[in-house]
Amino acid sequence: MNAIQQKYFPGIRVQIPFHANEIRAGRGKFGNLGRSTRENLFEDLFNMIKNSVFPKTIAFSTILNITKATSSPTEDLSTVFSDVASRFNLFLTRGYRRGPKNKGMIIIDHSNEDKYMEFFQGYRDNGTQYGDIRNIVDIPYFASGKDTRMIQLADLCAYAVFRQYEHGDSAYFNYIEKKFDRRGGRGPIDGLKHMTKEDCKCIACTSRL
Ligand SMILES: [Zn+2]
Incomplete structure (x- = not known):
């Protein structure tokens, strides 16, 4: 990313x-970069993610279709965070079987700290834990996305997923599609x-049929 910064x-x-x-x-x-230059910058960044070697960069993402009028933003955040944490845990569990005994750590963008603290407090009050996270250090850490290239990478991936699922724009999703954790070529x-109740043909839904 530093090399890409030097280019632009x-x-x-x-x-x-x-x-x-x-x-x-x-x-x-x-602001000083024209539209086509910014497109080129996106392409360079997503190519960097695409070309990174497994398991150097692995992506996890959960998409929730919000259809219930009764759910609150905190509930929705809790639902997707618990799910993405359990996916990370599953990846670590597979690593345990292969040999390396690494614990995982979750680092969250500081700008969303208030929203997360609200639902973490709910878990503490109930004496429960979010999702299945046995291989994850239980306290998430907060860091500024301004200072952390890894959070910037996660932001780029989240943006690509958002464009795909909210707008049907697969331009950037195509670059990162192969970076999501998977069990071999044919596994889900x-x-x-x-997370949707609709009959969906996306790669996440069809890989679980
Ligand atoms: Zn789907």
């Missing part, structure tokens, strides 16, 4: 955070889950 912002030594929405809208540091895509 030569001479700037301080780290420029790559935030998908800012690149798309041409805001902040990206464990790292990608679409």
Whole structure:
């Protein structure tokens, strides 16, 4: 990512955070880049993710179709966070069988800390834990996406997934599709889950038929 920054912002030594929405809208540091240059920047970033070698970069994502008028944003966040945490745990469990005994750690973008703390408090009050997370360090950590390239990578992946599922735009999703955790060539895509009651033909739903 630093090399990509040097290509588009030569001479700037301080780290420029790559935030998908800012690149798309041409805001902040990206205001001086024309539309086609920003498209090229997206392509370079997603190619970098695509070309990273397994298991260096593995993606996990959960998409929730919100149809119930009764659910609250906190409930929805809890649902998708618990699900994505259990997918990460499943990946670690498979690693345990192969040999390496690594624990996982979850790092969340600091800008969403308030929303997360609200539902973590609910779990603490009930003495329960979110999802199946036996192989994950139980306290999530918060870091600023401005300082952390890994959170910027996660933001890019979330953006690609959002464009695919909200707008049917697969331009960026196609780059990251192979990065989701999966059990061999024919197994379900464990790292990608679409929670919907509709009959859906997406790769996440059809891989579980
Ligand atoms: Zn689906």
